[in-house]
Amino acid sequence: MLGASPERPQIWACTDENCGAAARTVDHKIPYHPCPAQGGVMVPLVRKGTKATHRLIERPDYVGADAAGVQPVTDTHGRLIMSVETHTDDGYSTTVFAPAATATNDDIHDAKGSAGGH
Ligand SMILES: [Zn+2]
Numbered sequence: 193m194l195g196a197s198p199e200r201p202q203i204w205a206c207t208d209e210n211c212g213a214a215a216r217t218v219d220h221k222i223p224y225h226p227c228p229a230q231g232g233v234m235v236p237l238v239r240k241g242t243k244a245t246h247r248l249i250e251r252p253d254y255v256g257a258d259a260a261g262v263q264p265v266t267d268t269h270g271r272l273i274m275s276v277e278t279h280t281d282d283g284y285s286t287t288v289f290a291p292a293a294t295a296t297n298d299d300i301h302d303a304k305g306s307a308g309g310h
Pocket of ligand 1: 208
């Protein structure tokens with residue numbers, strides 16, 4: 193992984209050989225695909241030849257206003273997925289889907305104003 197030049201092509205494949213998704217890239221971005229073997233959830237491809245498995249992490253709590261304007265990620269069973277872990281022999285990486293909190297400039301201004309009021 194380290195030391196690869198940007199020009200050197202990388203070959204990627206799905207962790208599930210029945211899926212068949214693959215990609216060739218020349219940058220450092222990891223390609224994702226909506227994997228049928230993972231309930232249609234967007235999961236990363238791994239470098240071809242890497243033995244890896246994905247673990248979908250369900251979001252246990254209610255999706256409230258923090259998800260406004262953000263389409264929650266669900267699998268084909270309707271389960272709300274907050275992240276996916278990609279496990280390899282070297283450890284694992286996590287892709288997070290949970291929506292981030294949002295604020296407007298006015299919200300931030302108001303918060304600063306009330307915090308310094310005493
Ligand atoms: Zn796949």
